[in-house]
Amino acid sequence: MSEIAIQVKGLGKQYRLGGKVDGYRTLRDTLADTATWPLRLLKGELRHRAEKIWALRDISFEVQRGHVLGIIGRNGAGKSTLLKILSRVTEPTAGYAEIRGRVGSLLEVGTGFHPELTGRENIYLNGAVLGMKRREIAAKFDEIVEFSGVSKFIDTAVKHYSSGMYLRLAFSVAAHLEPEILIVDEVLAVGDAEFQRKCLGKMSDVAEAGRTVLFVSHNMSAILRLTEQSIVLEKGELVFRASTREAVDYYMASGLSQSGERIWSEEDIPADAAPFKPIAMRVRDPQGKVAESVQSRQPLEIEIEYELKQPIQGLRVGVYLQTIRGETIFTSFDTDEPKQYDKFATRAAGHYLSRAVLPANFLNEGQYVLGINASSFRVRRYFQEERALAFMVDAMGAPGMQWPEPRQGPLRPLLDWDIEQIEAVKA
Amino acid sequence: MSDLATKSASATAQTVFIKPQRGLVGFDLRELWHFRELIFFLTWRDILVRYKQTLLGGTWAILQPLLQMVIFNFIFGNIAGLSSGGIPRPLFTYAALLPWNLFANAVGDAGRSLVTNRNMITKTYFPRIIIPLSDILSGVLDFLIAAIILGGMMFFYGFAPNQAIWALPLFMLLAMLAALGMGLWLSALNVHYRDVKYIIPFLTQFWMLATPIAYEAKEIYDRIPDSLHWLFALNPMVGVIEGFRNALLGTPIYSTGTLWISIVATLVLFFTGLLYFRSMERTFADTV
Numbered sequence: 001m002s003e004i005a006i007q008v009k010g011l012g013k014q015y016r017l018g019g020k021v022d023g024y025r026t027l028r029d030t031l032a033d034t035a036t037w038p039l040r041l042l043k044g045e046l047r048h049r050a051e052k053i054w055a056l057r058d059i060s061f062e063v064q065r066g067h068v069l070g071i072i073g074r075n076g077a078g079k080s081t082l083l084k085i086l087s088r089v090t091e092p093t094a095g096y097a098e099i100r101g102r103v104g105s106l107l108e109v110g111t112g113f114h115p116e117l118t119g120r121e122n123i124y125l126n127g128a129v130l131g132m133k134r135r136e137i138a139a140k141f142d143e144i145v146e147f148s149g150v151s152k153f154i155d156t157a158v159k160h161y162s163s164g165m166y167l168r169l170a171f172s173v174a175a176h177l178e179p180e181i182l183i184v185d186e187v188l189a190v191g192d193a194e195f196q197r198k199c200l201g202k203m204s205d206v207a208e209a210g211r212t213v214l215f216v217s218h219n220m221s222a223i224l225r226l227t228e229q230s231i232v233l234e235k236g237e238l239v240f241r242a243s244t245r246e247a248v249d250y251y252m253a254s255g256l257s258q259s260g261e262r263i264w265s266e267e268d269i270p271a272d273a274a275p276f277k278p279i280a281m282r283v284r285d286p287q288g289k290v291a292e293s294v295q296s297r298q299p300l301e302i303e304i305e306y307e308l309k310q311p312i313q314g315l316r317v318g319v320y321l322q323t324i325r326g327e328t329i330f331t332s333f334d335t336d337e338p339k340q341y342d343k344f345a346t347r348a349a350g351h352y353l354s355r356a357v358l359p360a361n362f363l364n365e366g367q368y369v370l371g372i373n374a375s376s377f378r379v380r381r382y383f384q385e386e387r388a389l390a391f392m393v394d395a396m397g398a399p400g401m402q403w404p405e406p407r408q409g410p411l412r413p414l415l416d417w418d419i420e421q422i423e424a425v426k427a
Numbered sequence: 428m429s430d431l432a433t434k435s436a437s438a439t440a441q442t443v444f445i446k447p448q449r450g451l452v453g454f455d456l457r458e459l460w461h462f463r464e465l466i467f468f469l470t471w472r473d474i475l476v477r478y479k480q481t482l483l484g485g486t487w488a489i490l491q492p493l494l495q496m497v498i499f500n501f502i503f504g505n506i507a508g509l510s511s512g513g514i515p516r517p518l519f520t521y522a523a524l525l526p527w528n529l530f531a532n533a534v535g536d537a538g539r540s541l542v543t544n545r546n547m548i549t550k551t552y553f554p555r556i557i558i559p560l561s562d563i564l565s566g567v568l569d570f571l572i573a574a575i576i577l578g579g580m581m582f583f584y585g586f587a588p589n590q591a592i593w594a595l596p597l598f599m600l601l602a603m604l605a606a607l608g609m610g611l612w613l614s615a616l617n618v619h620y621r622d623v624k625y626i627i628p629f630l631t632q633f634w635m636l637a638t639p640i641a642y643e644a645k646e647i648y649d650r651i652p653d654s655l656h657w658l659f660a661l662n663p664m665v666g667v668i669e670g671f672r673n674a675l676l677g678t679p680i681y682s683t684g685t686l687w688i689s690i691v692a693t694l695v696l697f698f699t700g701l702l703y704f705r706s707m708e709r710t711f712a713d714t715v
Binding site: 015028084085087088089090091092093094095096098099101102103105108111112114116117124125128130131133134 | 441446447464467471472480546548550551552709712713
């Protein structure tokens with residue numbers, strides 16, 4: 001039965017830029033705008049002020065009943081806007097969508113939770129906000145409490161809960177929502193690892209129960225596990241639709257510099273990065289050549305080039321190393337070492353290179369992604385890009401290559417194995 | 428917001444069409460009915476939360492009008508020497524403070540409601556009117572608690588309600604309708620202009636003085652030319668309070684004409700508020 005549950009055609013959402021995008025207007029702004037209107041008309045500034053951007057543009061897709069569709073994209077690609085429109089939180093500017101069936105949307109867990117109310121009271125309140133009927137909540141109440149694991153504190157005001165307990169309770173209510181169509185945004189990224197596993201399990205139950213699900217997550221392994229088909233959004237447009245495996249690979253590789261070098265141009269750098277100005281990030285092979293592909297058995301060098309327009313106190317510049325699927329392998333900063341930290345307590349203005357060497361026999365074969373972070377701890381984050389540069393590691397001559405089989409895991413160390421014969425057995 | 432259209436194609440399936448809306452949008456009472464449990468829960472939340480972590484709890488519902496009454500009596504009765512139309516002054520003032528507080532608290536709460544519930548608005552869908560509406564409904568409990576004291580006072584002063592008592596719920600409804608109208612205007616404005624937060628206290632203060640709480644409506648009507656009577660009567664609360672006093676204490680209503688002006692003003696306030704709210708509703712989640 002190929003019944004269509006969600007049909008989206010030419011959906012678009014336009015936001016107004018200029019003025020105050022983030023905040024609200026005060027009466028004074030409106031009065032001032034009205035007063036200066038003729039002047040701005042003369043100067044031809046009107047059009048400029050009303051500049052608009054499409055957060056979402058011409059999106060069309062269908063989801064069959066009972067299918068689970070993943071939505072992948074970077075921050076600002078329009079994923080949340082799409083879900084907000086489909087949840088009817090905000091209205092589209094163009095196009096239309098048709099949704100057949102009772103919709104439950106989870107753009108966040110714990111919406112409507114009130115800190116002064118007890119866990120019990122909040123379950124009812126949150127359930128109602130999510131669209132559950134009172135009878136439905138009452139019937140599932142015990143199950144919800146048990147799933148959350150906070151039964152001892154169910155009559156305590158949630159303001160006394162730890163943040164973990166709070167999230168667990170909030171997710172538990174959400175997990176017991178039983179709509180025909182479920183719209184989920186990034187809510188699995190809550191709580192501790194064990195609870196996350198539990199949530200993921202609950203979500204696969206939902207998917208297997210034949211419900212239609214739209215699922216947004218940054219967690220590629222969750223997307224891979226829960227969805228068969230995915231769409232990729234880029235700058236508000238739908239650029240790819242395929243099986244999730246293909247879509248994830250497409251997304252992971254797209255927009256990433258593959259040349260072993262990432263150079264930041266002026267428009268890539270947000271204004272609030274100053275006085276830190278990233279210039280480039282490079283991967284070099286042992287010969288010092290910029291390389292997109294390095295060998296596992298050889299060391300590789302990571303290099304960050306940047307400029308400080310002014311001295312910065314406590315600056316640390318570092319990298320994240322991630323697998324192509326988005327799991328972080330490590331984070332490392334150039335002032336991790338205490339001596340180095342003391343020496344660069346204040347980093348003077350100037351042009352810098354921060355370099356680090358990854359030892360030989362360290363990474364397994366595969367594709368890796370480097371991210372950059374420049375910050376002063378607990379003071380300010382100057383610049384961050386989690387996925388700045390991709391590079392390949394090939395396993396030629398790596399430990400264990402005598403067996404032509406893929407090895408699990410991101411690391412491929414050459415360990416100093418000792419094999420000792422304790423006793424010889426006569427054959 | 429988008430409208431909810433239910434197709435009868437299948438018994439359980441409901442289809443939602445999402446598309447941009449232009450121009451005036453109608454008001455969907457059926458949808459509001461569909462969300463009745465949410466209205467109930469939000470009202471219940473507002474009531475539960477209101478007196479949490481207060482020392483005196485629900486006693487405030489009584490204390491607030493009682494203290495106001497004492498102060499008003501002292502200033503307007505003892506100092507200014509205004510007449511209370513032959514009714515014991517405490518009773519005269521308290522009977523007016525009852526609907527006034529219902530109105531003023533509701534306007535204040537509802538006016539700020541969209542911004543305080545910003546989180547819900549940006550994360551879930553429901554008819555937004557539910558938020559100011561539940562604030563107004565939750566005020567009814569305070570009203571009823573305070574009304575118990577009024578009953579006691581009437582018994583003490585030997586006042587029995589006359590046959591006009593049947594109109595009391597109607598005037599209460601009128602006060603709530605006026606509060607909702609005002610609440611819709613202010614809350615929708617507050618989404619775009621946070622100035623509203625600062626305007627509300629002034630507004631209720633001036634409004635209170637323009638309302639015959641500590642004095643008789645007659646005092647004003649007698650002092651201004653007949654041709655300007657409508658101006659005073661435009662205040663919906665003038666009609667409400669005259670109606671309350673008439674229903675409870677049997678004081679005369681100044682004229683049916685001015686009463687009708689108050690009623691019509693309330694309806695205009697309510698429907699324009701509703702219209703403005705509906706037209707702004709679609710931008711709430713993007714701006715709040």
